[in-house]
Amino acid sequence: MQCTLAIDQSTSATKTVLFDADGRALDSTSREHQQHYPQAGWVEHDAEEIWRNTLEACGEIIRRQSHCGITAVSIANQRETVVVFDRATGKPLHPAIVWQCRRGASLCASQIQLRRDAAIRARTGLRVDSYFSASKLQWLVRERADIAARLSRGDALLGTIDTYLIYRLTGGAVFATDHTNASRTLLYDIGKLRWDEELCAWWDVPREGLPDVFPSDACFGDTSLGGLLEEPVPIRGVMGDSQAALFAHRCLEVGSAKVTFGTGSSILLNAGHALPAGGNGTVTSLAWVRDGRPTYALEGIITCSAATLTWLRDQLGILDSVSDAETLVREVADDEGVYVVPAFSGLGAPYWRESARAAIVGLTAHSDRRHVIKAALESMAYQVRDVLEMMHAETGVRLQEIHADGGPARNAFLMQFVADIVGVDLRVTSLTDQSAWGAALMGRGSTQRGVGVYEETIYKRTMTPAQAQTRYEGWIRAVEQVLSVP
Numbered sequence: 001m002q003c004t005l006a007i008d009q010s011t012s013a014t015k016t017v018l019f020d021a022d023g024r025a026l027d028s029t030s031r032e033h034q035q036h037y038p039q040a041g042w043v044e045h046d047a048e049e050i051w052r053n054t055l056e057a058c059g060e061i062i063r064r065q066s067h068c069g070i071t072a073v074s075i076a077n078q079r080e081t082v083v084v085f086d087r088a089t090g091k092p093l094h095p096a097i098v099w100q101c102r103r104g105a106s107l108c109a110s111q112i113q114l115r116r117d118a119a120i121r122a123r124t125g126l127r128v129d130s131y132f133s134a135s136k137l138q139w140l141v142r143e144r145a146d147i148a149a150r151l152s153r154g155d156a157l158l159g160t161i162d163t164y165l166i167y168r169l170t171g172g173a174v175f176a177t178d179h180t181n182a183s184r185t186l187l188y189d190i191g192k193l194r195w196d197e198e199l200c201a202w203w204d205v206p207r208e209g210l211p212d213v214f215p216s217d218a219c220f221g222d223t224s225l226g227g228l229l230e231e232p233v234p235i236r237g238v239m240g241d242s243q244a245a246l247f248a249h250r251c252l253e254v255g256s257a258k259v260t261f262g263t264g265s266s267i268l269l270n271a272g273h274a275l276p277a278g279g280n281g282t283v284t285s286l287a288w289v290r291d292g293r294p295t296y297a298l299e300g301i302i303t304c305s306a307a308t309l310t311w312l313r314d315q316l317g318i319l320d321s322v323s324d325a326e327t328l329v330r331e332v333a334d335d336e337g338v339y340v341v342p343a344f345s346g347l348g349a350p351y352w353r354e355s356a357r358a359a360i361v362g363l364t365a366h367s368d369r370r371h372v373i374k375a376a377l378e379s380m381a382y383q384v385r386d387v388l389e390m391m392h393a394e395t396g397v398r399l400q401e402i403h404a405d406g407g408p409a410r411n412a413f414l415m416q417f418v419a420d421i422v423g424v425d426l427r428v429t430s431l432t433d434q435s436a437w438g439a440a441l442m443g444r445g446s447t448q449r450g451v452g453v454y455e456e457t458i459y460k461r462t463m464t465p466a467q468a469q470t471r472y473e474g475w476i477r478a479v480e481q482v483l484s485v486p
Helices: 047-064 105-113 117-124 134-143 145-153 161-169 197-202 241-248 307-316 322-329 369-395 412-422 434-443 465-483
Strands: 002-009 013-019 025-032 069-077 082-086 156-160 176-178 212-214 219-223 233-240 257-261 265-272 283-290 293-302 339-341 359-361 401-405 425-429 456-459
Touching (some): 002 434, 013 047, 025 047, 047 161, 069 434, 082 145, 105 117, 117 197, 145 156, 176 233, 233 241, 241 257, 241 283, 241 434, 257 434, 293 369, 307 322, 307 369, 322 412, 339 369, 359 465, 369 465, 401 412, 412 456, 412 465
Parallel strands (some): 002 069, 401 425
Antiparallel strands (some): 013 025, 082 156, 219 233, 257 265, 265 293, 283 293, 425 456
């Protein structure tokens, strides 16, 4: 049996999924990694822990499915997170700086003060924001003279998580990324499909420290998975996780869209082969490049979705397990006017306010943990509506349906609430690991609609439009309270 082992390296965990030739998920396993918060607004990962978890998760699948012949490895990854690592050993020289981290906010403000933001946006499709990679790298170069010196000598390298894993998996033979990840750095010209020398200079990022850029369906070298496989196999299919999910959902036509619910959420809309103008709240990225031809996507970025539930579990201790949330919220008939605005690292689209801070609004003496948990779940739906309203205003596209995936898509209460608040049909696949499958499918060079097709549950609106609007207006008032705080 010929199978693809897909590595899905996300913000919270590293998952491996084994797919057979027909796209069936035969087995999967996951390893969580620790989230580090050195100070307010900063988020880091231990990249060495991620590497160990990758090998452990791969090893578990290989041992359990020893009868399956693994013929390729694919990678989907958290995007804007960056790692600096040693050229000789591949080992990280600094904790990975996570996409949620806001340490680069002042550096972004400096670029705006220099009036470079319009030029940066025109070339990259992105806003000047610390969400993206460039300011994280600039902070590293400026704050760590030793790392800057090693980069200038060429014995240290920079990259997103996919680049780091490819380098480790190939024993340092391949230093590369794909177009989808490169397009999230604020350093890559998405029209010319190349690193931009001037942008690199503006952000103090040494061009020679950046990886080669390949199409997502290219071969990124061979790997034995650290000796777990008897013979090396090619790494094929490398994509940022959100773009991989778009591909997995077969959103191949202009105007088709998906939402991936994860630590944060990404709403991507296929914008076709011509570089779109973009808007104030949406950003433009490469959905993928195949046969030398780019496909672009418009994206609305939600910085905090399922991470809110993790915060309730780990920081407040009012939730024993994220999986318990659906049962608890069904015990209360209503949220009773409680709203959670999860601006733990600012607010993304359509507000783009880095200084915003999270709040729980509308508590009364009758409120208990179930109301807060319910409001946390509902915040995911409100933010999706925020983004879709923005996309409609900027593009004129009013979606009639949207595909959904990610761990929270298993929560039937949440999916129904999204359909109710947004007012569109929500198509939820039975395979929540769409990022992993999209990377594997890309690696096979296939867009066959009959391969890897899973059952879907379609959620339709059950609330009246007036009921949904009343609840949404309460959300808007809660957000306004957060934004009014200096």
